[in-house]
Amino acid sequence: MNRISRRKFLAATSLATIAISASGVGSRPSQNKQSLMHVVYYWLKNPDNEADKLKLIEGLHELVTVKQIKYHHIGVPQTFTADDPLKNYHVSLLMVFDEPGDIDVYHKDPIHQKFVANCKDLWTRTVKYDSLGV
Numbered sequence: 001m002n003r004i005s006r007r008k009f010l011a012a013t014s015l016a017t018i019a020i021s022a023s024g025v026g027s028r029p030s031q032n033k034q035s036l037m038h039v040v041y042y043w044l045k046n047p048d049n050e051a052d053k054l055k056l057i058e059g060l061h062e063l064v065t066v067k068q069i070k071y072h073h074i075g076v077p078q079t080f081t082a083d084d085p086l087k088n089y090h091v092s093l094l095m096v097f098d099e100p101g102d103i104d105v106y107h108k109d110p111i112h113q114k115f116v117a118n119c120k121d122l123w124t125r126t127v128k129y130d131s132l133g134v
Contacts, residue, residue, distance in 0.1 A: 034100060035099070036130060036131070036133070037130070037131045037133070038096075038129075038130050039095075040127070042089060042090055042091045042092070044122060044123055052122050056123070057074060062114075064095065066109045066111050068105050069106065070096050074093055076090065077092075
């Protein structure tokens with residue numbers, strides 16, 4: 001039987017609670033705010049070139065320092081045994097903004113402009129989805 005100590009259990013659940021609270025999962029925006037989730041999927045020009053993939057990921061890590069971004073997640077597809085045609089992208093980015101208008105400020109931010117200038121030649125395609133919190 002694999003037992004976990006009380007101390008480890010409390011530490012793990014505390015970290016999980018902090019992560020959930022910080023991400024806003026399960027929380028509702030105030031009456032005056034409606035959050036916006038912006039998701040971008042990237043298809044690399046050279047998907048087998050690890051240096052290009054790392055350059056894009058490094059660029060995304062700098063990009064998410066834009067102050068309007070309240071939460072972010074940079075990722076790659078998880079491998080599953082089930083056939084899923086939506087997993088043919090190479091890198092993904094999820095950002096959450098407090099208000100829909102924050103994305104307009106983000107697009108004009110010099111950090112965003114620099115990211116596009118430095119990384120736009122790395123991908124052949126992007127797909128973007130925006131979703132308003134309800």
